[in-house]
Amino acid sequence: MSVNVEPCLDIRGLSAVLPNGQRVLRSVSLSVHPGEVRALVGESGAGKTMIGKAVLGVLPKSVRIVEGEMLIEGEDLGRLDPKARRTLIGARTALIPQDPLTALNPSRRIGAQMIDRLVRILGWNGEKADKRIRQLLDEVQIRDSERVLKSYPHELSGGMRQRVLIAAAFAAEPRLIVADEPTTALDVTVQKQILRLIAQLQRDHGTAILFVTHDLGVVAKISQKVSVLYAGKVVEEAETAALFEAPQHPYTRALMAATPRYTDPYASLKPVDETVLAGLAAEIAAADQAWRPRHD
Amino acid sequence: MTEPLFSVRGLKVALPDMTRKPLIGRAPLAEILKGLDFDLPKGLITGIVGESGSGKSTLGRALVRLLEPSAGAITFEGRDIAHLSEAELRPLRRDLQMIFQDPMSSLNPRHTIFNIIAAPLRQNGLGDRLKERVAEALQRVGLPQSFAARYRHELSGGQRQRVGIARALALSPKFVLADEIVSGLDVSTQAQILTLLEKLAAEMGLTVAFISHDLSVIRRLCQQVIVMREGRIVEAGATDALFDNPKEAYTRDLLAAIPLPEIDPDWLRPKAPA
Structure with missing residues (x-):
């Protein structure tokens, strides 16, 4: 990807704090270019979901952004008034969530929910939206789309619900999709199908994806770029192939050694060494010491 | 060959199918386990793997008799416990312990860690020397003694799972x-918990049924494996033999679906039509 192509998503030095002043994002910078999948990988509490939420403008009220910019296709979200910001985010981004059941309204049929979303976001009429939805259900390889459209969420399997949400995410032709652990709750065989679908649609539509996951296996298969996150700080950033070839940061190396591999049981599942954690703590402390928010 | 601690023959379990329950009246029964035969050899860790709906958790619950089977025999130390009454099971409870997925929901939020570990000791007539026994249990799982006074919400996920193990092994x-x-759990914590369980099982000569959806974890920990699908055993055998030479297509599919942390551009390509 040449450098002069404008990124779909550009996050520059983003810091966020909790009401008690504790930093939860530490000068995070990352970008996702058109047609690219960037994985955001880290353990629980690393802040990976929070970055996704910041992009989509749905951070919890307790988290306050104190520094940094987020640009979607060159437009600085911080410079827009709330209404314009919501409109921009709605039109150019979409979310594939971890748990499709909580993302869908349990008391409405799948078809009505999907159509409404397109009508609301893009101002399409119902007929056009209906046509588009059927086209996307076909793309996610749902054969009996008639039945699915008439179903309530609980009547579908987990894999089928995730297909529906992938269709919904791509239907409005967003430029950027935030995929937040979209396969974590699924069985491995279903996970593989869903990852395949996401990759296929991503290529066909040229969409940029910020792919949040805790699983380095998924990172290796789905992404071209990767940011490794620890305690709200990007500790390593690389092309995915390069990261697996030669991980630079001790934490990345430890995470790789901890990830289970059935092909190599005794070289994997290694507990993270105390010295690595001590090193990380020192790195975070040093970064916090040096950090002065530009405005407070 | 080690003699089995458990010998299971023709095990069937049927449970009420709540999705088909009429508004008034009983739910019809659905057969979850459809006739299983296997042994759990003494002192070994046996992995039970399957996807959701395979019946692996139901199998576990039948082994420790949280469920009564609808047919078949569960022979534990030479005695069929499949249909024992609650009173008859009581003296066996101490020997059949369990650790669950989510320590957050299986630890009482209003009790200190001390009381959580002490409760089953009291119930099983080991109420003497409580302090000593709880201290020993904490030490065994590598938690500091000060944790006895804490509550579950003050603990990390890994620490909570250590408490779960301490409670089960205290008996x-x-x-x-x-x-x-x-x-x-996070992968770094996973590794610690597995190493701990492996060490304690060896030290205490435990027989363990390790239920998991994760074949990589099973290969690392277990000496034998049972692969389940839709209430039946697909394939079972010694771990290395099963992984190196899986006989059933389903086992091979399961292995192929695991995304290994290594670059493989072909992994996501759709299968060529047969």
Whole structure:
């Protein structure tokens, strides 16, 4: 990807704090270019979901952004008034969530929910939206789309619900999709199908994806770029192939050694060494010491 | 060949199918386990793997008799326990312990860690020397003694799972059912918990049924494996033999679906039509 192509998503030095002043994002910078999948990988509490939420403008009220910019296709979200910001985010981004059941309204049929979303976001009429939805259900390889459209969420399997949400995410032709652990709750065989679908649609539509996951296996298969996150700080950033070839940061190396591999049981599942954690703590402390928010 | 601690023959379990329950009246029964035969050899860790709906958790619950089977025999130390009454099971409870997936929901939020570990000791007539026994249990799982006074919300996920293990092992059981005990944990914590369980099982000569959806974890920990699908055993055998030379297509599919942390551009390509 040449450098002069404008990124779909550009996050520059983003810091966020909790009401008690504790930093939860530490000068995070990352970008996702058109047609690219960037994985955001880290353990629980690393802040990976929070970055996704910041992009989509749905951070919890307790988290306050104190520094940094987020640009979607060159437009600085911080410079827009709330209404314009919501409109921009709605039109150019979409979310594939971890748990499709909580993302869908349990008391409405799948078809009505999907159509409404397109009508609301893009101002399409119902007929056009209906046509588009059927086209996307076909793309996610749902054969009996008639039945699915008439179903309530609980009547579908987990894999089928995730297909529906992938269709919904791509239907409005967003430029950027935030995929937040979209396969974590699924069985491995279903996970593989869903990852395949996401990759296929991503290529066909040229969409940029910020792919949040805790699983380095998924990172290796789905992404071209990767940011490794620890305690709200990007500790390593690389092309995915390069990261697996030669991980630079001790934490990345430890995470790789901890990830289970059935092909190599005794070289994997290694507990993270105390010295690595001590090193990380020192790195975070040093970064916090040096950090002065530009405005407070 | 080690003699089995458990010998299971023709095990069937049927449970009410709530999705088909009429508004008034009983739900019809659905057969979850459809006739299983296997042994759990003494002192070994047996992995039970399957996807959701395979019946692996139901199997675990039948082994420790949280469920009564609808047919078949569960022979534990030479005695069929499949249809024992609650009163008859009581003296066996101490020998059949379990650790669950989510320590957050299986630890009482209003009790201190001391009381959580002490409760089963009291119930099983080991109420003497309580302090000593709880201290020993904490030490065994590598938690500081000060944790006895804490509550579950003050603990990390890994620490909570250590408490779960401490509680189960405090009774010096013969058998431990571990149901998805590392599923909710970060990989770095997973590794610690597995290493701990492996060490304690060897030290205490435990027989363990380790239920998991994760074949990589099973290969690392277990000496034998049972692969389940839709209430039946697909394939079973010694771990290395099963992984190196899986006989059934389903086992091969399961292995092929695991995304290994290594670059493989072909992995996501759709299968060529047969």
